[in-house]
Amino acid sequence: MISSRFPVIAIALVTGFLLATQISAYRRISLITQGDNVKILAVETSELIKNIDNLEKEKQILDEQHQKLTTSNAQSQESIARDIDRLKIISGEIEVAGEGIEIKFEKSLDVSEMIDLTNALRNIGAEAIYFNERRIIASSGFLSQLGQSPLKVSVIGKKELIGQAVSRRGGILEQIGHGSISEQSTIIIPMVK
């Protein structure tokens, strides 16, 4: 009896094996190729490329400084003076000017909106930020009083880039829900008080 049903049993075993192999292969492939995984990698790669670009520029600055430091003393002092100015711009201890954008808000911003706006501006490459009467530096914390309307936010940086990034569809202004931008060839931002 077993010998007569042997062909059927063998065929069933083969069928089962092939079916299991097929299902397993499809699962592995779909796991690897989930759209989200590829998207995450693409965005992360883009951020890494941006980071590398910035790091290489910084290295170039430091290499130039190094070159100058190893030559004459007079040139070294000039180099230090320039570096001091650069650090003062970063720390907010000096008044700065440059191209950028102004954003005007007719309604007040709450604390989380101010945090998110500043975060977005920094991500886009803002080099100096000013909220009404206040220079924003690394250690600036936001309280609700700062967001009272009318509110003007001034930003120094590449004006076309920052303007487009902030006002694009899905950008920070759309998330906040209001605000108007104007690009400026010169914006002056006072030092931190």
Place this chain on the structure above:
Amino acid sequence: MKSTLSLLIIGLIIGLLITAQFKTPRQRILNPVEPFSSLSSTREDLIAKVTVLKDALKSRRSENDALQTQLKQNKKSAEGLVEQFNELKQKVGLTELVSRGVVVSLADSSLAGELSIDSIVHAADLRDIVNTLWNAGAQAISINDERMVANTSIDSIVNIVLVNNTRITSPFVVKAVGDPKILAESVESTNNLNDLYRRKKNFGVILNVEKAKEVTIPAFTGSFDINFAKVQL
């Protein structure tokens, strides 16, 4: 008859499966695995390159520091400038800072069940904690050893968090230098972080605050891009 029919059906199924297994490639086969492998490999190369560059920056800054120290010893007139330069380096986050402070630990919920949007830590939560600490007078802050500086952004892309364009993952350790009592009270206040505490209570998000006698905030190892802002004379 019945057995013949069974064999016929089984034979058809086997035929289909064998065909699927050894399917002849179409003219334009798109290997769905290849873009992922290629991107993944590129990402690894880029991460390695970032590490090399950061090491190079650290080394160059150290050499420049040594040269400036030498300058200070040789030239009296440069003394004031070098000291000013070193003070500014501290202010902008280019030097390590070790002092008393707090350590805030955050992590996604470890409760059983699927993670939801309320049970995981978001970039916005980290931004809120950093803001709370600055308002409480923190002198320096880091998240997973990434120093908060003037151009720091904290963002998320799908389920990963980027700080200073560097990927960090849960658990998140936020360190801050300052008065431990004041800093701890500010973070423990539900007024300051009400949504986070709501999610801690209802969804199991992990949030702990500890005062510390010594906290080390590492120096910033990234870059400051200043191309448009000029000193106003």
